[in-house]
Amino acid sequence: MERATRRLTFRATVAARSRLMVLSLLAGLLVLSAGAQALAQELDTLEAGKLNVAFNGDMPMTSLADGQMIGSDGKMIAAIAETLGLEIVPQQMDWAAAIESTTSGRADLMLGAMGWTAERSEVMLLTDPIYYFGTLLAQKTENNYSTFADMEGKRVGTVTGFTLVPELKEVPGIGEVGLYDTSDGVMRDLVAGRLDMAILDPPLVALAIKEHPEWALHQVALEPDPAFPIMSTKYNVIMGIRKDATALHDAVNAEIANLWATCTNQALMAEYGVTDASFFVPPDPNPRLGVDRDEGWESPTLGADCDMNAEGVATPAA
Numbered sequence: 272m273e274r275a276t277r278r279l280t281f282r283a284t285v286a287a288r289s290r291l292m293v294l295s296l297l298a299g300l301l302v303l304s305a306g307a308q309a310l311a312q313e314l315d316t317l318e319a320g321k322l323n324v325a326f327n328g329d330m331p332m333t334s335l336a337d338g339q340m341i342g343s344d345g346k347m348i349a350a351i352a353e354t355l356g357l358e359i360v361p362q363q364m365d366w367a368a369a370i371e372s373t374t375s376g377r378a379d380l381m382l383g384a385m386g387w388t389a390e391r392s393e394v395m396l397l398t399d400p401i402y403y404f405g406t407l408l409a410q411k412t413e414n415n416y417s418t419f420a421d422m423e424g425k426r427v428g429t430v431t432g433f434t435l436v437p438e439l440k441e442v443p444g445i446g447e448v449g450l451y452d453t454s455d456g457v458m459r460d461l462v463a464g465r466l467d468m469a470i471l472d473p474p475l476v477a478l479a480i481k482e483h484p485e486w487a488l489h490q491v492a493l494e495p496d497p498a499f500p501i502m503s504t505k506y507n508v509i510m511g512i513r514k515d516a517t518a519l520h521d522a523v524n525a526e527i528a529n530l531w532a533t534c535t536n537q538a539l540m541a542e543y544g545v546t547d548a549s550f551f552v553p554p555d556p557n558p559r560l561g562v563d564r565d566e567g568w569e570s571p572t573l574g575a576d577c578d579m580n581a582e583g584v585a586t587p588a589a
Contacts, residue, residue: 314355314519316379322357322519324348325369325378329454331478331543333383335361343474343539344382347401348510350535351526365452367432373511379519384472386506388434392563396520399527399571400507401536402550406435407490409461409469409476416468417491419499422446425467428457435470438499462486470502474545481544505554507570527571534577 317323324340326333332344340349340359352359362369362378372378374394384404387397408416416425423444429436431450440448446467451457454471458479461469469476473490480488495503512520530536537551553570560566 314357314522315516316357316519317376317513318360320356320358321360322348322352322355323360323362323377323379325362325364325372325381326383327366327369327453328363329383329472329475331474331545332472335363342383343536343543343545344384344401344508344510346539346542347527347530347536348380348382350530351523354526355522365432366430367452370432370511373513376513376515378513379516380510380512380523382510384474385509385511386434387509387559388501389558389562391434391511392559395511395514396516397563398510398512398520399524400509400553401527401530402508402540403505403553404473404508404550405505406470406493406502407473407476408493409471409488409490410467411461411464412487412489414467415491418494419443419496419502422468426465427468427470428460428466429470430454430457433470435502438501439470442499461488474540474543474550477547478544504558507553507557507559531571532574534573537573537577 326340326345328334331342333340333342334345335341338361340346340361349359362372364372366383369378369381369383373381387400391397408421410416416422419442422442424446426447426449427439427442427445428449428451429439431452436448436450439445449457449460449466451460454475457466457469457471458476460466470493476488476490479486480490493502497503510523512523540546540550551573553572555570557564557568557570560568
């Protein structure tokens with residue numbers, strides 16, 4: 272009888288402790304959820320608890336699959352939104368429309384290999400960079416165009432709304448500047464031989480070359496010329512945020528710093544075939560200094576534990 276009583280007492284104690292552990296876990300989850308909800312409410316998004324994201328769907332940077340943002344940049348904002356307790360409301364449109372939606376306040380944020388410019392910093396809040404790249408000329412492998420002089424008499428295609436368009440039109444002797452609504456249209460004409468060169472987001476072209484070797488394309492770095500500062504610079508690739516959303520801007524920047532520190536941006540780029548280490552090396556000096564960043568601001572770079580090897584794969588350094 273005494274032994275049975277002890278067993279009953281033991282079972283009751285274990286059950287009570289189990290219930291206490293479950294209640295403690297639930298309480299902890301509620302606290303975390305409440306904290307995320309409180310943070311989301313403080314971010315002044317267009318819709319409480321939601322993040323309206325404009326993007327053009329060019330892979331490998333952005334696309335939509337089963338209602339979720341994918342692509343290198345898409346997965347970065349998805350991770351950031353989750354941490355901030357925000358539900359993404361995806362808005363896919365062409366690039367020029369994405370700019371208009373964000374500057375007019377119909378979207379909270381836009382992204383997709385978006386290059387920093389001083390002009391954009393006047394109409395949007397521009398985040399810290401998530402990676403970097405310079406201007407590359409996509410072309411047939413039989414050619415090796417690399418200078419502004421090489422554009423003389425040539426047909427060069429790019430996308431309406433890209434920052435380099437005004438400069439491209441001013442290149443002496445350029446044969447024709449073809450402006451397209453989408454990168455797909457540019458690629459089709461380049462492959463078909465209706466364009467001699469194309470200037471697109473380098474990750475997009477890198478993925479196309481990898482997936483379609485039969486197209487016989489390659490990219491060649493454009494040699495800098497001080498007469499064309501935008502096309503000669505290495506871009507800060509950023510996200511654009513509504514001009515009045517300062518709290519959102521600051522919160523996203525804090526999470527971008529974490530992407531760099533944990534090698535997450537490098538790992539996501541590698542996941543989509545972008546493995547060149549140069550994508551994580553900033554321009555020096557950075558053109559943002561004295562414009563929308565203080566002179567003492569430092570360009571973000573990969574954390575000390577990131578292995579920036581030739582393949583660009585994010586693994587702990589030995």
